[in-house]
Amino acid sequence: xxxxxxxxxxxxxxxxxxxxxxxxxxxxxxxxxxxxxxxxxxxxxxxxxxxxxxxxxxxxxxxxxxxxxxxxxxxxxxxxxxxxxxxxxxxxxxxxxxxxxxxxxxxxxxxxxxxxxxxxxxxxxxxxxxxxxxxxxxxxxxxxxxxxxxxxxxxxxxxxxxxxxxxxxxxxxxxxxxxxxxxxxxxxxxxxxxxxxxxxxxxxxxxxxxxxxxxxxxxxxxxxxxxxxxxxxxxxxxxxxxxxxx
Numbered sequence: 001x002x003x004x005x006x007x008x009x010x011x012x013x014x015x016x017x018x019x020x021x022x023x024x025x026x027x028x029x030x031x032x033x034x035x036x037x038x039x040x041x042x043x044x045x046x047x048x049x050x051x052x053x054x055x056x057x058x059x060x061x062x063x064x065x066x067x068x069x070x071x072x073x074x075x076x077x078x079x080x081x082x083x084x085x086x087x088x089x090x091x092x093x094x095x096x097x098x099x100x101x102x103x104x105x106x107x108x109x110x111x112x113x114x115x116x117x118x119x120x121x122x123x124x125x126x127x128x129x130x131x132x133x134x135x136x137x138x139x140x141x142x143x144x145x146x147x148x149x150x151x152x153x154x155x156x157x158x159x160x161x162x163x164x165x166x167x168x169x170x171x172x173x174x175x176x177x178x179x180x181x182x183x184x185x186x187x188x189x190x191x192x193x194x195x196x197x198x199x200x201x202x203x204x205x206x207x208x209x210x211x212x213x214x215x216x217x218x219x220x221x222x223x224x225x226x227x228x229x230x231x232x233x234x235x236x237x238x239x240x241x242x243x244x245x246x
Contacts, residue, residue, distance in 0.1 A: 001223065006030055007209040008218035014048040021139045024218060031220075033144045038221040039136075040206035043154040043169060044116055045217045046132050047123040054081060056120050068092070078112060078122065085110035085124055101125060104237045105169060107156050126152070129170025130232050137172035149173030149226050153203040159245060166207035168199035169233055174226045175199075176235035197236055 009029040014020070024030075024039070033039075047053065061069065061076035065083055069076035072095040079097070086099035090106060099110050103125065111125040126132050129152045137150040152170030157163075168176065180194040206219035 001225075003205070003224050004220075004222040005206055005209050006220040006222060007216040008220060009215050010045070010217055011215060014045040014217075016049060016051040016053075018049050020045065020049055021136060021143060024140070025143060027218075033140065033146050033148060033220070034222065035147045036222070036224075036226055037146065038149045038151060038174060038202060038224060038226060039140065040151050040153050040166075040203055040210075040219045040221060041133075041136065042210065042217040043111070043125060043129070043152055044113065044123055046126050046129065046152055046170075048117070050126055050132065052124045052126055053117060054122050054124060056081075056122065068097070072097070078109070078114075081112055081122065081124070082110045085112060103127075103129070103169070104234065105156075107154075111154060125154070126170065130172065130234070131170075133170035133172035147173075147226075151199055151203060153206065155207070165200075166203035166210075168197075168203050168236065171199050171231045171233050173229065174202075174231050175229040176231040176233065199231065199233075199236065 007029065008024060008027050010023055010027060056077045059077040059080050061080040065080035066076045069079040074095065082097055082099060085101060087102050088100050090098040090100055096108060098106065098108055100106050101110050105111065113123050117123055133150045133152050137148065140148055140150065150172045151168050151174065153166045154169045155164045156167045158165065176197070176199045178196045178198045180191045180196070183191050185191060202221050202224065206221055210216045210219050
């Protein structure tokens with residue numbers, strides 16, 4: 001199998017209610033959409049398009065937020081927003097705040113991001129990235145007639161590993177996981193635990209052509225065989241009862 005990853009440049013700063021599908025289909029930097037294409041779209045432009053942008057001047061920090069901000073040398077308004085966007089705090093240490101979001105994602109700062117947005121503003125995660133992916137999936141299929149998949153990605157850190165990688169936070173039209181349990185390896189042994197997080201791996205591969213400052217918030221992954229599926233990001237979130245680290 002040879003997989004192709006095609007960067008798609010968007011030359012404008014996405015605004016609320018912009019038509020992302022039309023911007024994708026009219027982009028000069030991409031070939032025509034084909035059957036089987038997987039579109040990886042960054043969380044940032046989804047949040048912008050859906051209006052998930054917060055003006056920090058509208059945030060009033062609580063006493064708790066001010067105390068945490070003072071200890072960790074953070075903007076108290078951002079700390080308050082982290083608290084507002086969190087279901088619970090997992091860890092706080094050395095200026096890093098790891099939380100679980102209402103969507104079930106475990107990440108730094110509740111996914112709040114100051115990059116690629118005007119000063120004094122931040123983006124927050126989409127309320128339901130699976131639903132966002134589904135809407136884009138359906139609209140692209142309607143306008144192109146092609147059988148495609150859509151994955152919304154964001155950059156997360158990882159326990160025990162330095163650096164960040166792209167991960168899936170919203171999925172439509174592709175399985176989240178390829179489960180090999182019950183199949184045989186090359187020696188005929190039955191596999192009992194192997195399940196590959198395909199959606200995350202595809203997002204990480206796409207990041208190689210997307211970057212953070214290349215105006216490339218979208219990539220097309222081509223020639224990876226997809227199947228009609230109701231994959232969800234929830235399939236990738238380990239249940240707390242099975243998590244040895246929480």
